[in-house]
Amino acid sequence: MKANSPQVKFITITAENEQQRIDNFLRTELKGVPKSLIYRILRKGEIRVNKKRVKPEYKLVVGDEVRIPPVRVAERNDHPVSAKLDKVAGLEQVILYEDDDILVINKPSGIAVHGGSGLTFGVIEGLRALRPQARFLELVHRIDRETSGVLVVAKKRSALRALHEQLRLKQMQKDYLALVKGNWSSACKVIQAPLLKNTLQSGERVVRVHREGKPSETRFKVEERFQFATLLRASPITGRTHQIRVHTQHADHPIAYDDRYGDRNFDRLLADTGLNRLFLHALQLQFIHPRTEEKMTIVAPLDNTLQQCLTLLRQQKQ
Known part of the structure; x- marks a missing residue:
C-alpha cells in the first residue's frame, strides 16, 4: 500500500523535547530519511523554528513551533x-x-x-x-x-x-550470571583492570586488559560450584565493552562458549549439556522509575538452554 503524499507538518515543542538539538529531533521525527537529506534541508532553510532558519545545533525550547517540509519517509x-x-x-x-x-x-x-x-x-x-x-x-x-x-x-x-543520569551516577545495579571455567576463588570478589578497545582489520572489536585502557571494575560472587566450572554473579560497576567477558578471561576463568575470549577445551567439556551459546545472562536490574521514583527490580528468567545446562551440571555433582 502506498503511503500518502507527504505534507508540511507543524509541531509545537513540549517539555519532552526541551533542550534537544534540532538535528536529533528531526532524526526521530523523520525515521527512514537519510541523515544527509536532513542536514541538507536544514542548510537550505526548509526547516523553520518560529518561522526562522536555524542551525543543526539549535536547542529546542518549550513552545517552539517547528515547520517540517514534505519529506518522503521510507515505508x-x-x-x-x-x-x-x-x-x-x-x-x-x-x-x-x-x-x-x-x-x-x-x-x-x-x-x-x-x-x-x-x-x-x-x-x-x-x-x-x-x-x-x-x-x-x-x-x-x-x-x-x-x-x-x-x-x-x-x-x-x-x-x-x-x-x-542514574547510569552516569552509577545508581543502577546490574547483576549477571556467568558460567566460567574452573574453580573460582571465593577470595576474588573484585577485579579492577583497565580495558582498551581495539578494532581489527576485519572490523571486529576486541578488548584487552592494558594499562592505557579505561578504568574498569567488576564485582563477583560465587553462586554455585560444579566439577569443572563455577556459576558467578557478576556486577559491573563501570560499563565498558565486553567488560565481564574480559575480566573473567583476565582471571584465567573465561566464560563458557565465548567465541572471542573463551577456552575451546572448556567448551568441549560442556558439549553434553546442549550449551551452544555464550553463558552470560543479565539476570537482574535495579533502578529508580524515572517518573514515579519507585524502586524497580526487574528479573529476567534464564532461557531453556541455560537452564538445561545447569540442570545437567547439577546431576553430574550427585
Missing part, C-alpha cells in the same frame, strides 16, 4: 525488518514490564540491540515495528549480541534522560 514495508516478522512477533513474548515511560525485555541471545555493522535487524528496530504508534523508543543501555537478559528501552525522552 515500513520496504524496511529490512519486514523480512524478520517472526523475530518481531517474538519480542512481544519476552516483554517483562511496560508502562507509559519504559519497556523492559528479556533479550534473547543472538539478537543485536540495534542494526548496523552488517546487521539489518536489532531489538530497537523490532520494537519500533512492534509499536508503530510509539513516537519515541530509544535504548537506555546496551548488552552484547550474544548476551541475554534485561534490557531497558525508554518510551519518552524525559525517561531516557533520567535513566542516563
